[in-house]
Each structure stands twice: as structure tokens, then as C-alpha cells.
Amino acid sequence: MADLPVVLRPSLIEGNKSLAQVTRDVCGGLEGKPTPLWWAGFLISFSVLIVGIAAVTYEILTGVGTWGVNRTVGWAVPITCFVFWIGIGHAGTLISAILYLLRQRWRTSVNRSAEAMTIFAVICAGIFPVVHLGRPWLAYWLFPYPNTRGTLWVNFRSPLVWDAFAIGTYFTISLLFWYLGLIPDLATVRDVARPGPRQRFAALFSLGWNGSARTWQRYEVVYLLLAGLATPLVVSVHTIVSWDFATAVIPGWHSTIFPPYFVAGAIFSGLAMVLTLMLIARKTMRLEQYITIRHVEVMCKLVIATSGMVALAYATEYFTALYSANPYELFAFLNRARGPFAWTYWTMVSCNVLVPQLLWSKRLRTNTLVVFVISILINVGMWFERFVIIVTSLHRDYLPSSWSTYSPTPIELATLAGSFGLFFTCFLLFVRFLPVIAIAEVKGVLKDGWLKPEARRPVPWVREPAGAEVLTYKSAAEGVQQ
């Protein structure tokens, strides 16, 4: 047994923390007063959110005409934002579910914020399909509910109905998954918080968690099941969103490559957003020892991989257009690169394909400032990718007589900004009121890397010490005792 190969890794968490210290570090932030940096961020985000709310209110009161969309380009910035935010939401589930199933234990430091990001991103995304409707007050008609209108039902052939289901499901599962992961930590908060509303809130939502082995065992089973349930959703949601375009007849949309292309793109953009948020959180919440450079590096490697997938998709689109000999299709793609919106296309290519290549260099991907800038650029690039797909395909489709241009109005841009305001407002409230690091899970990996080899129970198919699981149970109890 002792001669089984065992890989020793550097510790995932730096600073040689004790279990109590983890609790203190994470919960301590919640107890104290918010930092000026937090206040600054919150006020800016909230102001932007207010601007967005004003814009949306005005738009709903006055009409979709307050946007720059027209008879040819019926969807533009708002639907771009919708697809963008849905994409952002992907990394959360990827990190929490898929990496969990793959036993990527480094994920513990980032999964909570990634999951929170998913929730908020899906909320942001969900707003757009509603407000972009001509009659948003009738948005519920998109759901098949029993009604008094005879046999009136929704059109199950319409990808928008699939969207409603896909996003609804995704949001529900993501929320459950996030909440389930939060339960042990809420119990910790409950136990360490000063009496008051926060403590009562934590007590209520920790559902009477008592840290017993039986509780832990059930928790782990449910968590595993939910992770299993969430995994197909990572693929399905953006696949279905891509069908909004792929099932349409517009050249540039009508393409079978869209599902994998969209999923890869979504994960790519989500990872970039996680990186952005991680880097902000570790700086502002002083969590450098939990979110280490190693975490950043791992994420960067994933970014390189997904960037490659996205680049492959871009190239494949051109190949298909050429190979199909469909003049409309070929024109649509050449028009992206050479037409009036060429600058958006080249922004997209530079940000999504060229810039991430810098991360091959270890020196650059361990420099947080560089990584931060790159992650922002990728977010910009991915936003433009959706813009390119939606607007440049629509503005010059079949009949040249109806070709048109598009430019957003300030109302539209305010709505776009408002969605970022909403996202960051939610995120900042989250880091303020809930444990931003999964305390219980981090405690589980705390001793990784320095445990003596003989203390391990090696599992042949996972080169990872599984004994950590045992420690996890203890750690929570310890945390409670502190």
C-alpha cells in the first residue's frame, strides 16, 4: 500500500491556516464594518443599477422604439446582453458541478462566488427577454399554464419556449445548488455571529443544521446528486440559447455548429468573469491566502483551452460557409469581417483568440494585474461575439432592399450598464452578507499537500487524498466550537 504512487502537491490554501482561522477569516469579514472600497464599489454599482432601472422603466412605459432596433435588426444590444449573461452564468455551474464531479479540489476556494455569480448572471439575463418584449406585461404567456382561453397553448416548436424552460430549470437548479452548499456555512455563521438579525437569518436558513455525521452524509449525497443534475444543464442551457439562432433561417444564424460553439463560448466567458471577480474579491476581501496564484493559474489554463475551442468554432464557421457554397452564408460571414460592423468582429477575434494566447506564458498568468486585464478583455470580446452573431447577421440578410444599420440609443446603453449595475450590486451584497468562501469545503482541503503519505487512503483512480472527506466532518465541528 505504501508503494502506491502518491503525488504531493503544494497546499491549496496558503498560510498554514488552522480550521478556526478559516472560520474567523471568512466570517470575520461579515461581522465587521464594510471597507471603504466595498462602499465605493457598492455605491457605483447601485447608481448604475438605478440608471438601468430608470431606462427600463422608461422603455416599458414608452415602447421598444426607445431602442435603436428597427424593422431589419429586431434584436440587438438587449438580446446580446441576454446571451452574454447566460454565458457568464455557465462557469458557476461548471466549477461547482463538473469540477466537483471531477474531484478538482482546488475549486473549493472559488466555487461559492462562482455559483453566486451564476445566480446573479442568470437574473441579469432573465431580465432582457422580458423587457425586450413589445408587451412585457404579457411575458407569462411564454409559459404553458392552464388557462381559460380554450386550447390556447404555447408553441412548442419555438426555441423561445425552450429558452423559457431551459433558463427556468437552470436558474432553479443553480439556486438550489448554491443554497445547499451554503447550508453548512450558514450554520457556521449562525454559531459565530453576534445575536441579531444576521444570526437569526442564518439560523433560519441553515435549517437546523447540527453537523452530525448523519446530516453530513445526507448533505453529501444530495450535493452529489445535484451536481449530477446540474452537469447536463451546463451543456443544455447554452445549447438551447444557441437554437434561438440555429433554428432560424438567417444566414449567419442557421448553423449546426452553434450548440458546441455557444457552450464553449459560454464557459470561456464565464471563466473570464470568475477570474475578474476572484481577482477583485481576493484583493478587496483580503483573501489572497485562500484564492492563491495557483487558483488563478488553473483558471488561466482553462481559459486558454476554451479560447482554443472558440477559435476553432470561428474558423469552422468560415469553412462551412465556403464548403456549403451557399452565397448568402458566405456573404454573411465575409460581411462580418469586411462589412460596416467589421470593427466589432475584429474586436471579438482579438479579445477572444489573440489576447488569451498571452496566458501561455507562466510569467504573465501569475501576474494578477495582467490576468485581470485579460479577463476584462475576454468579457468585452465575448460580449461582442454575441453582438456580431446577432446584429451583423440580421442587418444584411437576404433582400438587399431591406438591409439596414443599427446603432444603440442611450436608453439601450443604460439598460446594458444597468445589468452590470445589478450584477455587481448583487455580488457586493453577497460578499457582504454571506460567506464568500465555502468554509466547510475549504476546511476539507486545508490539510491537502502537507499530510503525511502514510496517513492517506489512496484511491487508485483518483490521485487525490480522499481522507480529506473525513476531515471535512471534523472541520465543521471544530469551526462550530470556535
Added chain:
Amino acid sequence: MGENSPKRYWKSLEELEPGFDAPHDEFPEPLDGPVTQFDRRGFLKAAGFTVAAATLVGCGRAPVEKAIPFLVQPETTVPGRAYFYASTCAACSAGCGLLVKNRDGRPIKLEGCPEHPSSRGGLCAVGQAALLGLYDSLRLRQPLAGGKPSTWEEVDREILAKLTTLRSSGGAVRFLSGTITSPTTRALLERFLKQFPDARHVVYDPLSSSAILDAHEQTHGVRALPRFRFDRAVVIAGFDADFLGTWISPVEFTSGYRAGRALEANPPRLSYHVQFEPRMSLTGTKADRRWRVAPDEIGIALTHLAARVAKLAGAAFSVAGLAASPVPAAFLDELAQRLWEARGRSLVICGSQDIAAQVLANFLNHLLGNYGATVDLERPSYQRQGNDRDLQTLLGELESGRVAALFIAGVNPVYELPGGSKLAYVLKQASLVVSFAERLDEASSLAHYVCPDHHFLESWGDAEATSGTVSLFQPALQPLGKTRAMVESLAAWSGKPQPAYDILREHWQANIFPRQHRERSFEAFWDRSVHDGYAEVEPRREQGKTFRFNAVRPILSSARTSAGAFALVLYPKVGMLDGRHAQNAWLQELPDPVTKVTWDNYACLSPAAAARLGVKEGDVVRLEAGPGNAVLELPVYLQPGQQDGVVAVALGYGRQGTERFTKVAPRWIWARPGVGENSLVGVNAAPLLELAGGCLRYTRSEVRLTKTGATRALAATQKHHSLTVPQNIPLLGGERRDMVRETTWPTFLRNLAEAKHAAPAAQEDLWPADHAFPVHKWGMAVDLNACTGCSACVIACQAENNIPVVGKDEVRRQREMHWMRIDRYYSGSDDLDVVHQPMFCCQCDNAPCETVCPVLATVHSDEGLNQQVYNRCVGTRYCANNCPYKVRRFNWFDYARDDRLQNLALNPDLSVRSRGVMEKCTFCVQRIQEAKIEARRQGKEMADGAIQTACQQSCPAQAILFGDLNDPKSRLSQALRSPRNFRVLAEFNFRPAVGYLTLVRNRAEDQKEKHNG
């Protein structure tokens, strides 16, 4: 009980101890009786009854309130049912036959009268839009005296007093009007003017054809406008005459032109049409060969042609010293040959206001033997009877203060004549100016009295636009205001007040009735005429003298425009014409058939000229025509096919009153004002007209253009003008899209011969059909060869389907609402070809819009219609995105009508769509339903042709055909069996229900053949 009992139980303190002072009246109400009338059970019963009764009452039907309280129902009128009255259109002088669709006492749609001998069922965009003018709240509701509202009695008294003094003093009375085609009005006017010692009727047309009349005076000794018979012409040479768009009688000419180009006939006919013109006119877009000729070279080209034809005819015509031809000599040889071969079946027309050029055109027609055949001078036209020489005299008189009383009817001299501002000053000096204008305009606001005439839909009247066809107007509703027919005013001032109806009947009885022999009694004749809307009578024959050859002079040279300067061409736009309908929002928003620009006029420049000037589209240029002339600032529009040295500007813009349209657009924060500078729509170009040499001239040389540096975005509905994709996009250059097919006449004939032998290929599909069409399957055929792009259908659709006007800013944002649009594509560069393609919902069987709608708001009917359910639509706009033909229109805002009175023009058979809802062409489903109900009511099969869509009905060229595809014998099915039939984007298998018929150009198979797709 009592004393014997061992214990006494007391019930109260009084009983125990009588002295105890219990409080009295502790319970004021008696406790022993029933406490209340209502016990619990009673309450429940009562409450139950009340609730049940209230519920029952609530469930009952509300008392019926009759929406149309006809106390005494008018005979033959059924509320909610449409009635058609035959009448005549007076939107221009062409006098096309009308059927006024009346619903509940108000006209809601104007249709062409199919039996009318000249218009033959067509009605142009202007005529269609006249309906909106009827419901214009800015029309005067009562007479004005000194600009103040007055009454007819008062106005009559004052005017009569002034006229009496004039009669005795002998002051000059002048009646200035546009062409009056009404024989009754003319007779009455004559009677009215006879009262005065010095009275004259001066006629001018803002769009003058005075030179044609003058030329005929010189060549034939009769000042008349011949009736041009395009239906009889097989070779047509047009010299700057936009006869399909705006020239004289476009509907009649289009119908005739179409008759000469009937490819569905057996054997097929296709006239040969050559057009020489400086700018791209609608007519030029249809020509088989088109030559760009500067305006001052038109005469030279005519002379060259005349010399060749004269040689063929053996007539003497000396052209020594003739300047070089602007058109290749070889082409002129060929044209002369073709004209000569088609003697008596050819037609040379000229739109120039140069009498010499018109004389040459007459000479050509005479040599070709066209008089009496294609040029009818015996039964002339009575339109455009203006005499610009008279006008010039009158203006001189006015200036010298000789005119004591001026009556203005139907024209607006202050606006539409050069030197209008001077005229305005002069009018202020005159002692009596009476205007009959319908609304306050540049001239009527200066008049002492405005005696507003009825709208033509409110009045009785007649019109003899061509000799022998007298049309009748009948009122379709009570006048909306206290207006009065001009004939009534004139009668009142002639001392014999009479209602217009009586005046008209009397005149008909005395003058029109004797000119016919069909009916014996006048009553029968009158009734038939009112029913038909017109009467065919003996023409008033004009006795043309023999052709005077000595009148003919060659035009040897022209004053050439100097280098760097431009020649100016002022032209009327389809829809806007001379500006008389500038207050009509439908017409303002009608895309110009050639430029596709709405809500503006602009300086058209050829792309080469613009490049020379260094200007782009939308750059504002200053247009100067020498000292003393108005300076215009206009945005540039790049017009391919225009002569390089020419700048063309549309008339009819910058009208007073168009500032009302600042309100027409939806209001929101980033909305930009809907109109141009001074809040007027466009700029008035009329000050640059020239009234010289007895003719109102629409061209002038030596105009200088300078760039101002400002820009003004034009509101165009089409941004890309070619079927070829932009050069910079494809890797290998010039990719052409196959939306429109065209071929040449020889190829067409060959294909036709082949098609007769070939069996039609059955369309096979891999998948079973999605929909079954058990009874009907509606479809349409659009003949691209017939379509001239005149846009009558666009307005007809707008009127029929309650389509809102969105304003300039919204059009600029590409959000026009027209369900029907006409795509116009250019091909070639120098020798430009143009195609017009009407485009509307193709009602695809495999409709991409239907599958994507999440709420089933757009679904397929079992008659092949792609239905849009407005009240189910939530407005995802997915359907519009996925529509390959981009025909769906979204209600971006609540489009409030700027004029609430205009809501009366709404069609009650259709809903007015609310904000956030998608809409599109329905194939006029309300008409389909009406016809089906009618057929069922009569228990008959629906006849082919019983349904006509609004666009089809209005089309003067009969380019649109609606019918049942399930019926193999229907006209539609037959038309679609033509080898010319193709479907747009057929390769994608959307299965549109609209088939297009290939455009055929009458030219040899040349290099253009490669465009055949």
C-alpha cells in the same frame, strides 16, 4: 311552591332586598320581546337572497345600447355594411373614375372605377390619399373675411357689394385658376364673368404643359392638348416626359402603356420604349433603352431624330449646322427606322416646356402618321389647359395695379410661381382678393375673403378630362364644415343662388344630355350617369387644320452650361406633385418610387457629379442660380442614372402648414424633430422656376452648387440599391442576388415556344406538407413587367389596413410601417437598368415566422394565409428577424394620429394595432372574409376575381393578381403557369404563395443577359 319551600331562591337584588336601587334602564331596549327582527337564520336567509339576487341581476345582459341610433333607418342603408358610390377623383386634373367605399355614412376608402374609360380601374397614390385630405381638421370649416371666421351671408353681402361697384366702375376682374375640367363650372364661370366689363379667366397649371398646346397652335392651328394613346403605340420615344409618374394623366397612360406590353396575351405584345431624359424618372426606369441627355440637349436630340425620320419620309427638313447628337448616331438611326416601321403605331412625346421642341415632336408624330392614331387631336384632352402667356400677362397687370378683383381657385400662385414673394406683396395691394382654397395657404392667407370649397368627396360636380367622357362627382358624406361648393358661390354672386346639384343637373340637361343618343329621357340618363360615375357622350370635336410645315424649325444648338455649373431640373415627385397635397401625411411618407426617400426634397446629383463636388449623400449644398434668385440649401441625394451636369430638385415642398408634421412622430426623449428647417417639410424650389417666353420652365442653366459643410440625414426606406452585394465584401467581387429575374424579348419568345412543349415540372418535396388546404389556397402573382413602381398600391394598402404614419425620424430609423413596399434595384453603371419589385408578406407555406413564435401569435390558416393574431402577440420580434423577405412591421410605439378627425378614415373591419404588436400584410383578409360570407349568403361558389386586394384594385398597370391556387382554372393559376413565373428565394423552400413574373426588356440579347440569374 312559594312559602312552603325550604329555600327561597332570589333572582335579583330587588327581590332579595326591595330597597336595593338597581340602575334603571340598564338595557334601554326591551329584553323580553324579540331583540331584533333578524335572528341568525333570518340574517343568513336575507343575506343569501340578496347575494343570490345580486348575482342573478349581475349575470343578466346589460341593457342594449345601440351604437348607431337610427331612429328612422335610412332606406337601403344597413349599418356596418359598405356601399360603393361612383364618383370622380379631383386630386389632380386627370379625373380618374372612383368608387367611394362608404361605411356608416362616411367614406373609408377610394377605389378605382373599373368601368371608367380612361382610368380603367386604377387609382394613383395621390388619388388614394385624397381620402385622408377629406378628414383633415385644418381644412377651413367656414368662410373667412379678413382672416376672421365669418358667415356665408356676411361674406356674400360684402362681396356682392364690391362686385356691384366693380360692375359699374369697370374695374378689371380676373379669375385665376388651375385647369377646370368641369363643363358646368366653366359655363357658370363664363356667366359670372360676363357680368363685368373687363373680366378674364386666366388658367395656369403649376405643372404646366402649356408648350404642347402652344406648339399645336403653331402646327395645327388649334390650341389643344392631344390625347396620347399609349395603348395603340408599339414604339414609344419619350423625351423627358414622365408619363408613367406625374405627366398629365399617369393612370390612363400607365394603363395604356401596360396594354401595349401584355406578355400574357396571345400573341404576346411588348412595345419598344426609348426614353431620353436628364434625371432618373419613374418612366425612365421602365424604358427598354434609356439615354441620359442634358435638359438643353433634348431639342438637339429631337432634331437629330426628326432629320432621320424626315429622310425616311422624304420630307424636306434642313438641319445644317446642327450640333453633335448627345446620343450615338447609330442608335438614332435604329430608332428612326423602328419608328418609321411602326408608322401610325408609334408615339413621340416630349415633356419639355420649350415650344420649339414640342413643335419638333409634333413634326415627328405627323411624319410618322401618328395623328389620328396614337395622338388624338380630334378628341383632345381637357387637362393642363393652362396658358402661361396669359399668366405672364396677368402677373404684369397685377404688378401694375390694374386688377381690381382677383379670384383664386385651385391654385396657389404665391407658393408655386417664381417671384411668389413679390406676388404676395402685390396681392396685398389689390382691392378684392377672393380665394376658394380649402385651407389657409400661402395665397389664401392673403385673400380678403376665403370662401372654402367642398372637398370633392363632399360635393356634386363633373369633369370632362378627355373629350367625350364626362365624369360625375357625387357627395359621399355631408360636408364636415360649413363649406360651400365653388359653383354655388359663383351662382350666388351672379345673382342666381342655386344648390350645386341643381346647377349641375340643369347644365347636364341642357348641354350633356343632347350629346348622347342612348337614353331617351334625361332622368334615365342622369340616373345611369350617377350610377356609373361617368357618361360617354359625343366628343366636342376640335377641328385641327392641316399640318403647317413652316412652323417647324430645327433646334441646332443650345446655350451650354459652363464648366463647373449645373443645369437645374425642377420636377414633380410622385405623390407630392406640385405640393397641393403637401398636408397629406400619407403622401409625405410615401417613399419616392425612384429614390425611396420620404419627408423631404433634396438635390439629386449623379454619383460622378457628387464626387466632383466632394459631397456625400446628406451633405447640404447651397444652390445658387445667379443674382436676384432664391438660394436653396438642400441635402444631396446620389441618383445613379442622372446626367452628370444636372442637379434635380423636387417641387412641392416647403409648403406653409407642413409644420403640423412636427407632431406626427412618436414623442420620446431621443426623438428628433420630424421635419426640416423652419419646421416645414423640405424646401420650396418654385422660386427657381422661370416664367419666360410664354412658358413656365422647369429647367434652367448656370446653377452653382457649393458645399455648406452641414448635413441633413435623409429618411430613405431603402439603403442598398443594387442586387449586387457591395464590392468590398466578397472575395471575388460582384456577387449578384437572384431576387429579380429579367430577360430580353427574344429570349422570352424562345422560352415561351419551348415551354409550350415542355410539361410543367411537378414540384416534389422530401417531407409531407405541413398544412392541408381543403377549399381555398390564396396566392398572388406580381408581374414585374407590368409594375411601374408608381406606388399606388402602397397608399391603397395604407388606407385599407389602417397603417399609421410614423414621421421622418422613425423612417430614418428604418421603422416605416408600410406593409407593402416596392423594392427598387439598379443594375449596370452607365447604362442603368432599374427594376421595381413590390414586396409584401408572401404567406409562405413553410413560414419561418410561424415556427419561431413562442405564443402562436402567427399561424397558418387552412386557406394558406399566414395569420397574425394581434391580441396574442407579445412582441418578441423573432418572427420579423426570421422573415427572409423582411415584410413584418412592428409597432415600436403607440402611433397616435396627429389629427383625431383622421380617425374617421380608419377601416372598421380591421383593428388598430397597439404598441408592442407585430403586423404585416394579410392579403386583405377582411376582403376575403367579406367575399366568402357574401358567396355563402347567396349559396354560390365563390367566383374567380370576386376578391380583389387593395393593392391589386388600385394598380393602374394590373401588375398584381390575387386568386385561388386550388382552382387550376383561376386567372392566378394560369398566370403562374407562365414560364416567366419564379419565386423569390425559391431555393430555400419557404414556399411563398406569391409568384413573380420575370421582367422582359425589349432589346436584343446583349451582355445584360448574364444577369438572368
